[in-house]
Amino acid sequence: xxxxxxxxxxxxxxxxxxxxxxxxxxxxxxxxxxxxxxxxxxxxxxxxxxxxxxxxxxxxxxxxxxxxxxxxxxxxxxxxxxxxxxxxxxxxxxxxxxxxxxxxxxxxxxxxxxxxxxxxxxxxxxxxxxxxxxxxxxxxxxxxxxxxxxxxxxxxx
Amino acid sequence: xxxxxxxxxxxxxxxxxxxxxxxxxxxxxxxxxxxxxxxxxxxxxxxxxxxxxxxxxxxxxxxxxxxxxxxxxxxxxxxxxxxxxxxxxxxxxxxxxxxxxxxxxxxxxxxxxxxxxxxxxxxxxxxxxxxxxxxxxxxxxxxxxxxxxxxxxxxxxxxxx
Numbered sequence: 031x032x033x034x035x036x037x038x039x040x041x042x043x044x045x046x047x048x049x050x051x052x053x054x055x056x057x058x059x060x061x062x063x064x065x066x067x068x069x070x071x072x073x074x075x076x077x078x079x080x081x082x083x084x085x086x087x088x089x090x091x092x093x094x095x096x097x098x099x100x101x102x103x104x105x106x107x108x109x110x111x112x113x114x115x116x117x118x119x120x121x122x123x124x125x126x127x128x129x130x131x132x133x134x135x136x137x138x139x140x141x142x143x144x145x146x147x148x149x150x151x152x153x154x155x156x157x158x159x160x161x162x163x164x165x166x167x168x169x170x171x172x173x174x175x176x177x178x179x180x181x182x183x184x185x186x187x
Numbered sequence: 188x189x190x191x192x193x194x195x196x197x198x199x200x201x202x203x204x205x206x207x208x209x210x211x212x213x214x215x216x217x218x219x220x221x222x223x224x225x226x227x228x229x230x231x232x233x234x235x236x237x238x239x240x241x242x243x244x245x246x247x248x249x250x251x252x253x254x255x256x257x258x259x260x261x262x263x264x265x266x267x268x269x270x271x272x273x274x275x276x277x278x279x280x281x282x283x284x285x286x287x288x289x290x291x292x293x294x295x296x297x298x299x300x301x302x303x304x305x306x307x308x309x310x311x312x313x314x315x316x317x318x319x320x321x322x323x324x325x326x327x328x329x330x331x332x333x334x335x336x337x338x339x340x341x342x343x344x345x346x347x348x
Contacts, residue, residue: 092284092322100287103299107307114343118315118336120324 106135207243218253220294
């Protein structure tokens with residue numbers, strides 16, 4: 031660990047470096063001005079190791095680097111089948127794959143109006159199931175339920 | 188009129204997370220809503236705008252995209268579309284993810300759209316085991332849990348191993 035040139039070097043305090051610990055040597059060297067070459071080199075190695083570690087961490091898992099809104103942006107560009115499959119990759123992706131935000135893109139663009147009953151009324155005059163928010167409190171905006179209500183509506187038709 | 192031309196020639200300096208500086212024309216920087224807001228609220232008086240979340244490699248790509256789109260705003264859309272697809276061609280997954288993050292941070296909607304679409308296209312129609320490899324995701328399911336997830340949407344897994 032201790033380079034040869036250092037062994038012959040006299041510390042400003044009493045004794046030669048081999049009578050003292052390496053740590054003391056470093057301290058004395060730093061004390062008399064500047065950081066010794068080895069300390070600097072050791073720090074360099076440490077920094078490089080840290081960088082390597084960061085790099086491998088980055089390569090390890092892309093998904094954990096992305097905020098949920100970006101994962102949603104990616105998944106919502108897939109087909110419904112692909113979204114369902116992606117839920118099987120891991121727990122993190124599953125929570126995104128099952129979120130309403132992801133599925134919202136697959137719903138009709140006038141879904142908000144449908145929910146409030148406006149477009150629905152003008153488009154089809156008989157059905158009223160989707161108007162229930164007025165009476166039964168807000169329509170639950172969970173994916174499963176919403177799709178179920180759409181399916182329901184389709185079946186009744 | 189003269190002053191507006193002068194404004195167009197104004198340049199900004201952007202600094203990446205790893206300390207590299209990029210001199211950018213103002214009209215190119217305006218592709219980013221983040222920078223546009225900063226300029227509007229007159230935060231631009233600082234000489235250098237630091238972008239601590241974006242490394243030099245990614246920032247160079249982002250600015251390449253911005254320049255093309257800023258300069259070509261009046262030209263044909265078809266040309267831009269072919270630029271976009273060429274731009275992301277052969278890009279590795281790590282670079283794409285960095286690009287999505289940067290586009291999100293700098294609020295460049297067009298770039299966010301095409302990069303997210305490109306990532307989606309890469310995993311389209313792929314079985315989940317392959318998606319795991321592409322994203323470097325570790326399988327944190329027990330075999331029973333995984334089977335349960337598959338059972339829940341059995342139709343989606345038909346034809347997959």
